Amino acid sequence: MKAESWMFVICTIFFALVTPAYWFVTDASAEGGDWTGTSALACATLLAGMVSLYLGFHASRMDARPEDRKDGEIADGAGELGFFPPYSWWPLWCALCFSVITFAVALGLWWMAIIGGVLGFLALMGWVFEYYRGEFAH
Structure with a gap:
């Protein structure tokens, strides 16, 4: 879970840096500027931040999974993975x-x-x- 949260933290940082750059390059402050891309990037920043906070919060409260540990083996992840439903119409x-x-x-x-x-x-x-x-x- 920690690896996933760090991936979303990196995405959040990327979007946070790109959003003002995009606003500046497209001159969104001027009349007739492109507000659509700027607002979409701002929403992407907020959404990636929300997911990274959620994953980071839960990663700190749960035991480390085998893929989160440095000494984790493939066999540590063996066992039932969950319920997978059969076909459905x-x-x-x-x-x-x-x-x-x-x-x-x-x-x-x-x-x-x-x-x-x-x-x-x-x-x-x-x-x-x-x-x-x-x-x-x-």
């Missing part, structure tokens, strides 16, 4: 319902957006409660 149905809603809003067909919203809610509930019933229930 529910994300497909959620994406299709979202595309129907987006298409309906773009065309101004509110009745179609409502139908897509109801079907999307059902698809989302199926995805959320997928492991409570059926073959993969636990």
